[in-house]
Amino acid sequence: MSETTKKRPEFRNINAFADLPSYRWPLAALVSGMHRISGLLLFILLPFIVWMLDTSVTSEISFARFTSIFSEGAGFLPGWFIKLVTLGLIWAYLHHFIAGIRHVYFDISHQTTKDRGRRTAAVTMILAFGLTAILGAKLFGLY
């Protein structure tokens, strides 16, 4: 091996805290990591999602309770916090959905290039954050 070849770091059993911050995160990797995080978030918040379905469809009274938690809060949780969690849910759903379509698109088209991976990753990020901003503005009553 020539002396000029730079020795690259070798990763075996990675340590999340020690090694991950030193990783390069190209756009496609970031979308992939966020796909995982958004999926986990949706999984953890699944009871909240079912609770929203429950209270919103069961009766007039429960529907009123459903709408009131976003203004008055629930228990010790203030309304703005519930709105924030809902905003997180909206982003997680949109990101997971769009990144999923990107996967299926790659499967169907049978081809991936580095450049296309980067470009579709950028589209995923922009669409997910853009739609989250639009729906989030509605959630927080900006229009």
Place this chain on the structure above:
Amino acid sequence: MAITYGSKRLSVGAHYGLRDWLVQRLTAIVMALFTIVLLIQVIATKGPIGYETWAGIFASQWMKSITFATLVALIWHAWVGVRNVWMDYIKPDGLRLVFYLVTIFWLVACAGWGVQVLWRL
């Protein structure tokens, strides 16, 4: 092909590669179609959506049925995905088994609740 018997069998990991890959995509498509069907009904509503309109969307038998199918797709999809995450990060076998069991419990409990909500409507 992994050996699944005898003393040299592979006894770690999922090794359901193709099946899980396909399940993940098919269940995703079911959920995506449900999202579109629900969205169309919400957008088709004129004016603010009150209780009657919202509950009315889920009241019809066909909507209950596809919501139920989506719920099944959801917990299957989440199981495949979340199990992958645990396999990557939770290394001690006993602890990982506990995570698997809690995950199954979590998903089945939520699905049961969802079914209850739908069929008392």
